[in-house]
Amino acid sequence: MDDSDGxxxxxxxxxxxxxxxxxxxxxxxxxxxxxxxTSSSASASTSTPDTKNMSTQFKQKEHPLLVIPGPIEVAxxxxxxxxxxxxxxxxxxxxxxxxxxxxxxxxxxxxxxAQPFIIAGSGTLGWDQTASNLVEPGEDVLVLNSGYFGDxxxxxxxxxxxxxxQVVAPVGKAADLNEVREKLKAKKYKLVTFTHxxxxxxxxxxxxAIGQLVRKFSPDTLVVLDGVCSVAxxxxxxxxxxxxxxxxxxxxxxxxxPGLSLVWASQRAIQVNADRKAPATSYFANWRRWIPIxxxxxxGNAAYFATPPVQLVFALHTSLKAITAGKPTxxxxxxxxxxxxxxxxxxxxxxxxxxxxxxxxxxxxGMTTVLFPEGLKATDVLPKLAAKGVVAAGGLHRACAATYFxxxxxxxTVVRPERGDVDRLLQAVQEALAEAGYAPAQKA
Numbered sequence: 401m402d403d404s405d406g407x408x409x410x411x412x413x414x415x416x417x418x419x420x421x422x423x424x425x426x427x428x429x430x431x432x433x434x435x436x437x438t439s440s441s442a443s444a445s446t447s448t449p450d451t452k453n454m455s456t457q458f459k460q461k462e463h464p465l466l467v468i469p470g471p472i473e474v475a476x477x478x479x480x481x482x483x484x485x486x487x488x489x490x491x492x493x494x495x496x497x498x499x500x501x502x503x504x505x506x507x508x509x510x511x512x513x514a515q516p517f518i519i520a521g522s523g524t525l526g527w528d529q530t531a532s533n534l535v536e537p538g539e540d541v542l543v544l545n546s547g548y549f550g551d552x553x554x555x556x557x558x559x560x561x562x563x564x565x566q567v568v569a570p571v572g573k574a575a576d577l578n579e580v581r582e583k584l585k586a587k588k589y590k591l592v593t594f595t596h597x598x599x600x601x602x603x604x605x606x607x608x609a610i611g612q613l614v615r616k617f618s619p620d621t622l623v624v625l626d627g628v629c630s631v632a633x634x635x636x637x638x639x640x641x642x643x644x645x646x647x648x649x650x651x652x653x654x655x656x657x658p659g660l661s662l663v664w665a666s667q668r669a670i671q672v673n674a675d676r677k678a679p680a681t682s683y684f685a686n687w688r689r690w691i692p693i694x695x696x697x698x699x700g701n702a703a704y705f706a707t708p709p710v711q712l713v714f715a716l717h718t719s720l721k722a723i724t725a726g727k728p729t730x731x732x733x734x735x736x737x738x739x740x741x742x743x744x745x746x747x748x749x750x751x752x753x754x755x756x757x758x759x760x761x762x763x764x765x766g767m768t769t770v771l772f773p774e775g776l777k778a779t780d781v782l783p784k785l786a787a788k789g790v791v792a793a794g795g796l797h798r799a800c801a802a803t804y805f806x807x808x809x810x811x812x813t814v815v816r817p818e819r820g821d822v823d824r825l826l827q828a829v830q831e832a833l834a835e836a837g838y839a840p841a842q843k844a
Contacts, residue, residue, distance in 0.1 A: 464786065467825050468793035469599045469629055469767040469808035470652035474715075475722065475816075482657055482715035489710050490702035497717040498697040498708065504720035505664065508631060508654075508730070509646055511638040515670055517663040517690055518716065520709045523628035525661035525685065526647025527556040530591070530624055532682035533673045534645070537561030539590040542583055542621075544575035546605055547598030548796050553626060557593070560681050565589075571799055572758040572769075574605045577613055584617040591622045596630035600796035602757040602769035602806065604634065611642035622669055628652060631662070632723055633766035633810045635734045644669045650712065653766060655719045655811035659712045728815055734765075740814045740822055741765040744807060747826050751833065752840040756797070756804045766810040769795075771803055773838045778805060784832035790825055 458480040466473055474482075487493040498518070505516035519525060535541060541562040543554045546569045554564045567575040567583060575594065584592075592614050594605050607625055614623050622644040627636060631646065632653030638646060643666070650660035665673075665687070673680070673687050680686040689705045696703035728736060745763065748755060748770050756769035772781065778794045782805060785792050793808070795801035807829075813821040 464789045464791050465813075465821055465824055466791050467808050467813060467821070468791060469602075469806050470649075470810070471658050472652060472655060472808055472810045473812045473819075473821065474655060474657060475719070475812050477722070478656055478715045478719045481718040482711050484711055484714050487710060489707050490704060494710055494713070495697060495700060495702055498713050499700055501713060501717045501720055502694055502698045504717075504724045505662065507724045508720070509627075509636045509638040509643075509664055510640065511664060511666075514638055514646075514664040514666050515691060515694065517661070517665070517687070517694060518708070518713065519661045519663070519685075519690065520659060520706070520712075521661040522658065523647065523649030523661060524552075524556075526626070526628070526649070526663045527553050528560075528682055529661070529663050529685045529687065530593070530645055530647060531557045531560035531562065532680050532685050533676075533687045534622060534624075534669060535560055535562045535590055536676055536678050537681075538563060540565065540587055541591045541593065542567070542580070542587075542589045544580060544592065544594035544605065544610065545569060546574050546595055546601060546603045547571075548600035548798060549595045549598050549626060549628075551798070553593055553595065557591075562590075569603070571797060572601055572603065572756045574603050574759070574762045577606070577609060580610070581613060581617060584614065584621070589618060589621050591624050592618075593624040593626065595626040596634060596636070597627075597764040597766065599629045599767065599806070602755065602764045602767050603759075604630070604757075604762050604764040606762070607636060607643065608641045615642040622666075622672060629764070629766060632733070633737045633814075634764070638664060638666070650716055652808075653810045654716070654723070656715045657712060659709055660716060733815055736814050737765040737810070740809050741768065743822065744768050744809055744826070747829075750840075751830065756795075756800070766808065766814075768807045768809070769804050770807065772805065773833070776833075776836050776838060777802060780836040781805065781832050784835050785828055788828040788831065790828040792829075 458476050460476055460479055501518060502516045506514060535557060539562055541557050541564050543550055543564055543566045545551060545566045554566060557564050565583060567579050569575045594610055596607055597604050611623050614621050623642060624645040625643050627646045627648045629652050631648040636646065646664040648662045650656035650662060651658035680688065693703045693705050724730060745768055748768060753773060754771045756771055757763045782792060782794060793806040795804045812819065
């Protein structure tokens with residue numbers, strides 16, 4: 401049988417033989433994919449199993465509910481795609497998945513002609529791509545800083561030789577756009593960067609307003625949106641809002657396991673890279689190496705610079721297909737994130753608790769930052785949540801990390817209400833706080 405076919409009996413048999421060789425009996429193999437294949441075909445060596453049918457039978461085992469702001473819960477079909485046996489990264493089984501993923505990425509952020517990049521790495525690699533490809537040493541960059549990730553993006557830019565100015569927002573608030581306007585009037589910047597949702601604070605910056613402001617007062621300046629915690633959970637209209645670069649990752653709103661750096665670059669940004677005087681200051685992140693690869697796969701051909709994580713790309717393809725062509729639609733997905741976010745935030749307020757993101761119009765729809773009641777701390781609450789099978793995250797902002805915890809509501813937890821994730825989360829939070837000794841004040 402063709403080894404490139406992930407559903408072939410030959411490929412499926414190999415893990416069991418390897419385990420037996422390594423001293424692990426096949427009967428103890430905890431690889432659910434094999435159980436699905438075995439049950440779907442009595443004679444895998446003589447017939448090809450129905451892959452679509454197998455994916456509907458696959459169910460991941462019971463596990464604690466993951467409601468941190470990424471990684472998030474992953475759909476069964478996405479996890480199943482990630483368990484596909486290895487195939488060649490330049491073979492016919494892989495090329496369409498990679499090429500179609502590139503095309504679907506454009507749909508997620510409403511762009512017609514931006515160049516997507518799918519590269520092995522964390523979301524942080526998107527910062528390196530931005531800095532090494534678009535900034536030459538000594539050029540000025542303005543960072544709109546709404547939390548920890550603004551701090552770190554600024555450090556990344558400085559590492560590549562940028563001269564960084566910042567508009568630093570008070571903790572829990574977005575950068576003041578009046579101050580941004582004055583900065584733009586005073587100096588010409590190569591880039592303006594902002595974190596759309598800063599995962600440390602839960603603050604949602606106004607991407608549309610920032611794009612319009614920069615285009616009006618500094619039309620040659622590129623606008624860079626850090627969307628690691630916003631892509632696919634917050635609406636982003638890249639072309640309409642004058643966004644030149646979006647950096648993101650696979651493990652948050654996109655709903656895949658971690659491991660893929662996802663970047664979109666406008667044609668303006670691509671031209672700036674092409675026109676730079678000095679070579680890009682990174683080898684691996686160099687767009688001039690990656691653009692031919694992305695264009696080749698999108699055109700249905702293979703090309704090579706560095707090996708992509710094949711299984712993760714299959715998982716990404718499965719998730720993007722659900723986001724762009726499934727139910728709910730993309731617009732409905734954004735509406736559901738707003739609906740669930742409003743429910744969680746009202747629940748927090750009804751408990752008499754406050755949020756670190758203090759301005760209602762600037763709160764993320766994919767996460768919530770909850771200040772601990774007076775007298776309580778993370779060790780009083782988070783272990784009790786974990787004991788109930790719910791995993792939330794502690795604080796991250798350097799100035800106040802011990803004062804709050806973070807809840808993520810993205811992807812499957814939001815768009816599949818039949819899972820009951822939100823109900824389970826809210827009940828667990830209420831019970832954990834009560835067990836820690838917190839009693840909400842009675843309303844008059």
